[in-house]
Amino acid sequence: MSVADGFDPDGVKCVVWDLDGTLWDEIAVESPTDDLPAPRPATLAAIDDLAARGVLSSIASRSAPSVLDRLDAVPGLRARFLAPQVSWQDKSESLRRIAEELGIAVEALVLVDDSPYERAEVEALLPGVRTLDPADVPALLAAFEGREITPESRARVGRYRTEETRRAEGARFRGSREEFLRWCDMRLTVGAATADELPRALELAARTHRLNSSGLTPDRLRELAAADGHELYTARMTDRFGDYGIIGAALVDRGPDTPGVRDGAGTASATWAVPLLALSCRVAGRGAAAAFLFRLMERAREAGAEEFRVTLRPTDANLEMRILLRQAGLRRTDAAVPGPADASGAPVARTAPAEAAVLGRTLGGDVPGPPAWLHVSDREDTEA
Structure with missing residues (x-):
């Protein structure tokens, strides 16, 4: 070809x-x-x-x-x-x-x-x-030519070399897989994306497939991230071998109201909707995707949300993401696919990739926690 x-x-x-x-x-x-x-x-x-x-x-x-x-x-x-x-x-x-x-x-x-x-x-x-x-x-x-080169792009080859070292150490490690992951001292921080992190989030939307919930295009992600009621979150990870950089991005739609959105009758529905959840395949198998998702659910509950929804477009590549969402207790709903409101705050027609569905769950009761080997914190706390 x-x-x-x-x-x-x-x-x-x-x-x-x-x-x-x-x-x-x-x-x-x-x-x-x-x-x-x-x-x-x-x-x-x-x-x-x-x-x-x-x-x-x-x-x-x-x-x-x-x-x-x-x-x-x-x-x-x-x-x-x-x-x-x-x-x-x-x-x-x-x-x-x-x-x-x-x-x-x-x-x-x-x-x-x-x-x-x-x-x-x-x-x-x-x-x-x-x-x-x-x-x-x-x-x-x-x-x-003409493609934006992000700091993450420039560091990618070096990070894959670090991954070779990490894999070699894992092969030599005397103990179980979980013991090795604990020894790695993995730390995940989650927070609202800064302006300089947007290019990396767009890159994740375009380049990730295994751990991508909806296949939202970078242009659509940029548009939605700038819409009222939306916020973009990123996840960073480090371990004893080095810095993974930004390994995850999630767009949250909280609608025109905070913390929730309102339906057509004006009734507060207190829902966090996630039109896109995307993570680097470099962290597959380490619990980072689950930890990021669970921390978003916790933040939603702390903000007063009663329901959490994720847009999913099943593909041949994202089976791992579909399993994760199911394990987190999300099931298909009849809700509309998340999208922006107009300038007056009224809901507008919401579009999504072909065959997209909305999976949701209530935030009452226990929300799953991260794997025992992964320390999770909010970036706001670590920078305080």
Whole structure:
């Protein structure tokens, strides 16, 4: 698939590079010495340009595994690649492993390979993966021109490297998974988004799929976040290995009244509605998504809300989010999908992505708490 064929750079999280004929001109296993072939300067520049935009790079090469050992001996080159795969296995299998190790959907990968056969094999077995000839790389870079680069984007590659360290420590840890998570000393802070956090929230809306409740577009999120009665919340996380940055965003619709909204008869309904809940896939499996959701529910109750609702648009990718919402006690309601009010405060027609539904629950009784290994606080408290 060429860059011109419906290419969406927002969906690209990692570019996977072939080695022989792509990263360098020669065939590494045929080298008379242990030195690797010299990488093409333009390709290295492209990898660095992508990294500055928050796009990861990896390797999928059908070659002797010893080539990866030789790559490890060149730290400046090896550091550019995450979860590299060098073996005689099919490229499609290598891409599956890369996606699994990085914790991203395989459809978020792009393969750059000089071999038409290898590209065809991947397209046949992984039809959601785009494949490019090395000659298409300039067009790939051009597709990202004009896209806003957030601080989170610039830090993304470094954070994935930290994740490699975290994963390695987990493999060496002597104890249960929960004991390891406790040892990590994970801390989540939740608070109202500041103006400089809005670009990251828009990025989460566009780039996350596994932990995205509604698929709200960035433009629609920006519009709703500026509407009366709405507030955007973000979640940050750290652990003993470093700072994850902003890993979650949630848009809350409290309507024209505070804390609740009013129905057409003017009766206070005291409802917090969440048109979008989105979290980075980097925190999947650590309880952060549940902790963020539960803290929003607690804040809603503290503000006087009696009901909590989330807009859900089921997709093939967001099963994890659907399970989370069900575990939190949210069930389908007949309520209208959340949206803004007009200038007078009267409700207006509310729109949502196709097949969207509203899940809700009352806030009476117990609200689930965060996992025992995750410390949760409000950002306002930590900054006081």
